Amino acid sequence: MVQTVLETQQDFVQLVTPDGIRVPNPELDPWVAKVTGEQLAALYEDMVVVRRIDTEATALQRQGELGLWPPLLGQEAAQIGSARVLRSDDFVFSSYRENAVAYCRGVELTDILRVWRGNAQAGWNPYDIGMAAPAIIIGAQTLHATGYAMGCVADGVDSVAVAYFGDGATSEGDVNEAMVFAASFQAPVVFFCQNNHWAISEPVRLQSSKHLSDRAPGFGIPSMRVDGNDVLAVMAATRIALDRARTGGGPSFIEAVTYRMGPHTTADDPTRYRDAAELEAWRAKDPILRLRRLLESEGLFTPELEKKTTAKADAVAAEIRAGCINLPDPEPLTVFDNVYTTPNATLARQRAEYAAYLASFAPEPGAASAPGTGGAS
Numbered sequence: 001m002v003q004t005v006l007e008t009q010q011d012f013v014q015l016v017t018p019d020g021i022r023v024p025n026p027e028l029d030p031w032v033a034k035v036t037g038e039q040l041a042a043l044y045e046d047m048v049v050v051r052r053i054d055t056e057a058t059a060l061q062r063q064g065e066l067g068l069w070p071p072l073l074g075q076e077a078a079q080i081g082s083a084r085v086l087r088s089d090d091f092v093f094s095s096y097r098e099n100a101v102a103y104c105r106g107v108e109l110t111d112i113l114r115v116w117r118g119n120a121q122a123g124w125n126p127y128d129i130g131m132a133a134p135a136i137i138i139g140a141q142t143l144h145a146t147g148y149a150m151g152c153v154a155d156g157v158d159s160v161a162v163a164y165f166g167d168g169a170t171s172e173g174d175v176n177e178a179m180v181f182a183a184s185f186q187a188p189v190v191f192f193c194q195n196n197h198w199a200i201s202e203p204v205r206l207q208s209s210k211h212l213s214d215r216a217p218g219f220g221i222p223s224m225r226v227d228g229n230d231v232l233a234v235m236a237a238t239r240i241a242l243d244r245a246r247t248g249g250g251p252s253f254i255e256a257v258t259y260r261m262g263p264h265t266t267a268d269d270p271t272r273y274r275d276a277a278e279l280e281a282w283r284a285k286d287p288i289l290r291l292r293r294l295l296e297s298e299g300l301f302t303p304e305l306e307k308k309t310t311a312k313a314d315a316v317a318a319e320i321r322a323g324c325i326n327l328p329d330p331e332p333l334t335v336f337d338n339v340y341t342t343p344n345a346t347l348a349r350q351r352a353e354y355a356a357y358l359a360s361f362a363p364e365p366g367a368a369s370a371p372g373t374g375g376a377s
Contacts, residue, residue: 011211011225013226014226014227015029015032015232016233017290018284019290019293020295028240031240040291040298040300041295041305043084043231044288044292044309045312046100046103046104047080047291048288048312050076050100051076052316053099053100053109054073055073057069057112057113057320057324058266060113060320066113066117066266066324067117069266070264071097071263072099072262074282077229077291078192078194078234078258078287079101079164080231081230081234081235082162082234082256083100083101085235085239086104086130086162089157090130090162090242091126091130091160092130092162093135093144093145093148093161094134095134095135095138095166096134096135097194098134098164099112102123102131107124107129109320110324111124113323113327114327115133117324121338137174138165138169138172139172139178141163142163142165143174143181144163145162145191146179146181146251149187149251152187153186153187153188159188160188160189160190160242161189164194165191166193166195167195167197167198167207168199168202169199170207179216179253183221190238190241190242190252190254191216191221191254193254193255193256196228196258197260198273200264200268201264201270211225221253222244223254224237224240224241224252224254227257229257229259229285229286229287229290230290237254241254258287259282332354333351333358335354
């Protein structure tokens, strides 16, 4: 059953329509059969909260509190649906946009913003939460995930590595090389591609004349194309791929078809290359609205749920804003920390030279500081 689902190329796997109607699927339904109404409500809360994190971070950037921010607006179901079915001993390798995945993995809210404020080289300790620091080099994380997965096999554990990347990354050599190694060594890795239709200003149709999921079988990797705005379908697809990896079936490729409703980053202006009508068409497929409609149809969307969710989102927004603004500036010499696992003479020399440079700004004992100057900055 698992192998059949993964190896059969379906144009679009969907369990919940944009109108919130549950679509039966005999092959996928068993993988979400135990999802309760309470769990559906929790998924709804997750998506509302991470959207609020996203909008708050965007506002902080616009107000000069962050240097940059990569919005995930519109991609909440793809990230929440996949991340919530991972085990704690699985390991995530992401790009810079998977902040909803980081939230699910337990990253502290303020830590999500540290790098974007320029306060740290990485926001969290990867081993504390099972998620590597986000990769800025497009597609590089797929190689890291494949190597980690090969290590899982060597260690005799059934943990799985999951690599998140966008449609643009599939044109990078790193992603293709990672799939070659994963297929050759049957590495337990899930390649999770969020096809949000735009690699910055380049539409996906210019990158591939066929579905991105069609590429993986050429490497010997089963794939599935799933509605990335349907949280239940994403959960089912991810569970299938995880089960395959844990039972010795090797890698899988998931193309989650979604849409980046905001800019590529806050430095981008999508109105210069994207038609407004296209954006409006995708707004009608909003993943949060879709799940709300499903909850309403099943009598699960109550005033209490709405009030609870709104309160949680408000609290998270307040915490992330206060945490960001109150982050202390790092000490200048900490830039040399954790560059290498062990100290070496070259790094020590560079650190000493930089310390001397900083010290040169200190006033002579007893001398008055010139206007506009002071200690090291």
